[in-house]
Amino acid sequence: xxxxxxxxxxxxxxxxxxxxxxxxxxxxxxxxxxxxxxxxxxxxxxxxxxxxxxxxxxxxxxxxxxxxxxxxxxxxxxxxxxxxxxxxxxxxxxxxxxxxxxxxxxxxxxxxxxxxxxxxxxxxxxxxxxxxxxxxxxxxxxxxxxxxxxxxxxxxxxxxxxxxxxxxxxxxxxxxxxxxxxxxxxxxxxxxxxxxxxxxxxxxxxxxxxxxxxxxxxxxxxxxxxxxxxxxxxxxxxxxxxxxxxxxxxxxxxxxxxxxxxxxxxxxxxxxxxxxxxxxxxxxxxxxxxxxxxxxxxxxxxxxxxxxxxxxxxxxxxx
Amino acid sequence: xxxxxxxxxxxxxxxxxxxxxxxxxxxxxxxxxxxxxxxxxxxxxxxxxxxxxxxxxxxxxxxxxxxxxxxxxxxxxxxxxxxxxxxxxxxxxxxxxxxxxxxxxxxxxxxxxxxxxxxxxxxxxxxxxxxxxxxxxxxxxxxxxxxxxxxxxxxxxxxxxxxxxxxxxxxxxxxxxxxxxxxxxxxxxxxxxxxxxxxxxxxxxxxxxxxxxxxxxxxxxxxxxxxxxxxxxxxxxxxxxxxxxxxxxxxxxxxxxxxxxxxxxxxxxxxxxxxxxxxxxxxxxxxxxxxxxxxxxxxxxxxxxxxxxxxxxxxxxxxxxxx
Ligand SMILES: Cc1ncc(C[n+]2csc(CCOP(=O)(O)OP(=O)(O)O)c2C)c(N)n1
Numbered sequence: 001x002x003x004x005x006x007x008x009x010x011x012x013x014x015x016x017x018x019x020x021x022x023x024x025x026x027x028x029x030x031x032x033x034x035x036x037x038x039x040x041x042x043x044x045x046x047x048x049x050x051x052x053x054x055x056x057x058x059x060x061x062x063x064x065x066x067x068x069x070x071x072x073x074x075x076x077x078x079x080x081x082x083x084x085x086x087x088x089x090x091x092x093x094x095x096x097x098x099x100x101x102x103x104x105x106x107x108x109x110x111x112x113x114x115x116x117x118x119x120x121x122x123x124x125x126x127x128x129x130x131x132x133x134x135x136x137x138x139x140x141x142x143x144x145x146x147x148x149x150x151x152x153x154x155x156x157x158x159x160x161x162x163x164x165x166x167x168x169x170x171x172x173x174x175x176x177x178x179x180x181x182x183x184x185x186x187x188x189x190x191x192x193x194x195x196x197x198x199x200x201x202x203x204x205x206x207x208x209x210x211x212x213x214x215x216x217x218x219x220x221x222x223x224x225x226x227x228x229x230x231x232x233x234x235x236x237x238x239x240x241x242x243x244x245x246x247x248x249x250x251x252x253x254x255x256x257x258x259x260x261x262x263x264x265x266x267x268x269x270x271x272x273x274x275x276x277x278x279x280x281x282x283x284x285x286x287x288x289x290x291x292x293x294x295x296x297x298x299x300x301x302x303x304x305x306x307x308x309x310x311x312x313x314x315x316x317x318x319x
Numbered sequence: 320x321x322x323x324x325x326x327x328x329x330x331x332x333x334x335x336x337x338x339x340x341x342x343x344x345x346x347x348x349x350x351x352x353x354x355x356x357x358x359x360x361x362x363x364x365x366x367x368x369x370x371x372x373x374x375x376x377x378x379x380x381x382x383x384x385x386x387x388x389x390x391x392x393x394x395x396x397x398x399x400x401x402x403x404x405x406x407x408x409x410x411x412x413x414x415x416x417x418x419x420x421x422x423x424x425x426x427x428x429x430x431x432x433x434x435x436x437x438x439x440x441x442x443x444x445x446x447x448x449x450x451x452x453x454x455x456x457x458x459x460x461x462x463x464x465x466x467x468x469x470x471x472x473x474x475x476x477x478x479x480x481x482x483x484x485x486x487x488x489x490x491x492x493x494x495x496x497x498x499x500x501x502x503x504x505x506x507x508x509x510x511x512x513x514x515x516x517x518x519x520x521x522x523x524x525x526x527x528x529x530x531x532x533x534x535x536x537x538x539x540x541x542x543x544x545x546x547x548x549x550x551x552x553x554x555x556x557x558x559x560x561x562x563x564x565x566x567x568x569x570x571x572x573x574x575x576x577x578x579x580x581x582x583x584x585x586x587x588x589x590x591x592x593x594x595x596x597x598x599x600x601x602x603x604x605x606x607x608x609x610x611x612x613x614x615x616x617x618x619x620x621x622x623x624x625x626x627x628x629x630x631x632x633x634x635x636x637x638x639x640x641x642x
Binding site: 030031032082083086090091092093094095096108109110111112113141142144145146147172173174175177179180181240297298300302303304307 | 345347362363367369392393396430432433434436604605609610611612613617618
């Protein structure tokens, strides 16, 4: 992985997400938005290790995963804004991004529901015999759900080529994970006898190295692997409506983490002058935000399309 | 000055009056934890199926649990416990056990969270034998139904519209005079009127009350009935509340197939409470909720559509009155 391009990708996500938050504060984002700021090194580091045909499965905090998977930023933003030309036609919004062309299988807003879906995709990959792995992202809170254990147990027994990337930010919404679970994610997966690696999730090179090795093991018939990336959100868990929520995390904890920002960690290792690159990414982001804001509303007639193959006829009949 | 939301007192009163009442919550509620202790206010990981099963175990052994599930959408993660365990225990044990357990969570309304979060599945839940399904249509009715739920011997799900907690919740039309306990299976007369009866549930209660105000401006005097619970469904009570020989409009944001409103419509027609030509339904479309407000709007009944349906779609008497 080229550190400079990784930095560029992370910066792109950061500015995109800060733009989304500004738009949300102006009341322009329908529904909820879950910022990815602070965790950019995980998406970028892991997905730089993916083969282009490998599927990625995400959850409601999906903007960064989609962008790192190659989804066109403007279409992602139009989707988040509910505008015409959005990635999913205005039906997904911020939390359910899917992009078949870039092998983003989808994102779920039901915590942990992505894990069995990804394991199913990994079973397909195993049957296909093409040596591809599947990458699934989840938060540490997802490991509280029964479906996570069911999936990990099956995936281990079946040796499914599945890489579970747990973004351990220590919180599940307003609840500190330590308050509701007696084991850390690494201890949990160790207890299940799953191969896992623990990595500094704010160090994109470390993430990339660990993901490369873990994916190689998955593809090689090694079966399910877990990557636990320790990281932190710069912003809050989520924003619903125009008012940002109040901070709920201890100030000392926040300061400690924010001092180790993934962009700074990467920039400190780059010798080249980043001024021009920063200006370029900022200009690109501003331009795509402007274009997305210029887009109109989706056609209301499309609200009823795509329910089922025969959906449109059925809706007519039901009414 | 803003008055405090009536739900706060309903929860605190029950926790104070009933030392055997515990609460499970995935969100920290620091004030309640401080007041009633972490042993009773149990903070839970994201594990809804386990939560419902544990609440069942506690209920069977003489306690009562209020499961604050955050969103009714997450109840689907707990469907085995709800459908196969929680609601069958009394019956399967030949009445040896009762299951005093309450689940409360947000349904849908005004939030644009999309297909996996926006659900008001009272029709679906009403088909589970042994379950009370409360669908409050106003802040006082929410508090009143929750008060009853917290003393009820059997499982209750309370579907709470986010609109009942929106910043402007105090401006919602309020048919209940107070937050006092409300009985299950008894529909309420939310507004009197003689020209037609609109039957509403949950979010459509406020919409119908607002539509009735508009209709009044056009000389139409509309009565509004609030079902309050989807199960038990007060079929006979509604039959007694419709005005003989006047039209009836049933308004529901759930879709029509297998809904509480189709059930009610059949009863009203079968008992002769309303003639088949004078009853109509206005329902939501059978489509998952899109996030885009532009796409969502045409899928749900709103005040405009209710007024329109009342005036034009089926009621020749009203049309004659309003040429
Ligand atoms: C089944 C289910 N229960 C509860 C929720 C509400 N909820 C949304 S996000 C969240 C916290 C999840 O935390 P974590 O998995 O650690 O991911 P993070 O948000 O920290 O990235 C909760 C409880 C949900 N979406 N789905």
